[in-house]
Amino acid sequence: MTLFLILALMTAAAIFAVLWPLSRRPPEAATDGYDVAVYRDQLDEVERDRKSGLIADSEAEAARLEISRRLLGAADREVQPSSEVAGSLWRRRVAALTALIALPVIAAGLYINWGSPHLPGAPLAARLDLPPEQRSIESMVAQVEAHLERNPEDGRGWDVVAPVYMRMGRYNDAVRARANALRLLGASADREADLGEAMVAAGNSIVTADAKASFERALKIDPNHLKAQYFIGLAAEQDGRPEEAAQIWRAMLARAPANAPFRPLVVQSLARVDKGEPPKGIAVEPRAPQPGPTQEDMAAAQQLTPEQRTQMVRGMVDRLAERLKTDTADFEGWLRLVRAYVVMGDADKAREALVNARNAIGSDDDKRRRLDDLAKGLGIDG
Structure with a gap:
């Protein structure tokens, strides 16, 4: 709304700049009556000078002719406006109407024809929520990168x-x-x-x-x-x-x-x-055992050497991979397995897990896109 107000004010200022000089009266039209009176006074003054002997008769006659010529021109402009003045006034009015009406109409027509008036305004957050066919997260991330x-x-x-x-x-x-x-x-x-x-x-x-x-x-x-x-x-x-x-x-x-x-x-x-009673008002639902280390495993890991810890982690990853052979619907498990292989530096097994995950999810586009993003983020292909 603020943008439209600013554009409207700019348009009004431009139209005013065009109409202002057209509305002004020509300077000669405003002084015609004054010129007639001056020329008549000059004729009387020439006659007085001739009678008093200040100028010769020939000089007085030449001055009268020049002043009379100017007086006739001024009298014609005052008493009978010429067709040129009327034509000039008509042209100014046409120009004013064109600036006031025609220019905005022409501009609006051009915008409707070549612009996009049908598109609603949208803040940045709404534009970021456009569907995938109108926007690519990967392309936006590439621009930011x-x-x-x-x-x-x-x-x-x-x-x-x-x-x-x-x-x-x-x-x-x-x-x-x-x-x-x-x-x-x-x-x-x-x-x-x-x-x-x-x-x-x-x-x-x-x-x-x-x-x-x-x-x-x-x-x-x-x-x-x-x-x-x-x-x-x-x-x-x-x-x-x-x-x-x-x-x-x-x-x-x-x-x-x-x-x-x-x-x-x-x-x-x-x-x-939690082995005790849950706090009052808290309902704790039992969960199925999650793949991964038990509490005893984690406690024992503190006493292991780095090599032994690596073997322990590899064992947990192997158990996860074995379970996913039968429980192929665990998509989050596949994601964890791929990441685990990459962390362990086993890129070949990560690619193999990626292929198996894609086979397991079938034609689920959303999950397939998440797998592709994961592979890209980890720097692997499959």
Whole structure:
């Protein structure tokens, strides 16, 4: 609406600039009557000078002829307007009407013919929600990446592209983007927690030491930060301290409103580790055992050498791969398996898992697109 008001004012100013000189009266038309009186006075003055002997008769006659010629011209313009004056007035009126009416009509016709008046206005958020056939996330990300390549110190750009990387499954890129945003824009609880979350995703859902440190920094800034609290609880669970994890998650649920969006996730996590009675008003549904390390496995892992831990992780990945041979409908399991193989440096098995996952999902376009995004983010093909 503001844009249309500005354009209307600009159009009015342009029309006024055209009409103003057309509305002014020609200067000679305004002075014709005054000129007649002056010329008559001049004739009388010449006659007086001749009688008083100031000028000769021949000079007086020549002056009278010149003044009379001018007087006749002025009298004709005053008493009988010429056709030229009338024609000039008519032309000015035609020009004024053209500027006032014809120009806006012609401009509107050109816009209707070649413009896009049928398209409704849309803010940026609405344009970003266009369907895939009108917009490509990959092309938009490519544009942002090209911009960041030219402007690597644009912290806002890194902050914007990081959650898109997370949605596309490009977790390593998300870690890099969120680390750059944190470095350029400064530390905050949200940025520290987001960086830790990306590290967990890149580490196949394992809260690494770097990720845990990031969550701890977030809690130093904001002790009540929900994301950081949850992942600190998850780190305690993975470190073989289920009681500590249960304590953290029970405290979160006790402070959370009944309709909190994160509540189901925390309730499900609490069900894995809580051996006591759930807090009052919290219904904990039992869950089927999830593939992955048990509490005993995680506790024992703390005593293993790096080589033994690698063997332990490989064993868990092998068990996940074996299960997916029969439970092929577990799409999230396929995603975890592909990422796990990449983290372990086994690109061939990652590609094999990617092919098997595509065969398992069939013609599901959404899942196939997620697999393609994951493969692209991890730098593999299949």
